[in-house]
Amino acid sequence: MKSVTIYSAVMVDGGAPLSLHEMAYLCEQHVDWVVSLVREGFVGIERDALPSETSPDHWVFASAAAARARQIARAQRDFDINLDAAALMVDLMEEVRQLRAQLEVYQR
Numbered sequence: 733m734k735s736v737t738i739y740s741a742v743m744v745d746g747g748a749p750l751s752l753h754e755m756a757y758l759c760e761q762h763v764d765w766v767v768s769l770v771r772e773g774f775v776g777i778e779r780d781a782l783p784s785e786t787s788p789d790h791w792v793f794a795s796a797a798a799a800r801a802r803q804i805a806r807a808q809r810d811f812d813i814n815l816d817a818a819a820l821m822v823d824l825m826e827e828v829r830q831l832r833a834q835l836e837v838y839q840r
Contacts, residue, residue: 774819
């Protein structure tokens with residue numbers, strides 16, 4: 733029996749802002765999940781685009797926030813862990829990448 737692996741990709745314009753609903757779609761999650769990410773401080777909204785007292789329906793996200801949110805969603809799904817643990821895992825993976833980059837600079 734043959735094994736089939738399906739990969740998907742979503743192209744995001746680095747300069748184009750994303751709405752709350754677009755962010756949820758890209759992460760394959762519900763809007764409430766994205767709101768939780770923001771409220772917990774795991775993903776930020778573009779502060780210069782909106783006043784802080786606006787409703788979530790008016791939030792604007794940068795593409796970097798979308799990439800981070802997708803990583804959190806993937807970790808949560810793949811490891812069957814809660815949101816806090818998934819965000820911590822993504823933070824630690826980013827820190828390891830940064831440390832490896834610094835190490836490469838010092839080894840030259």
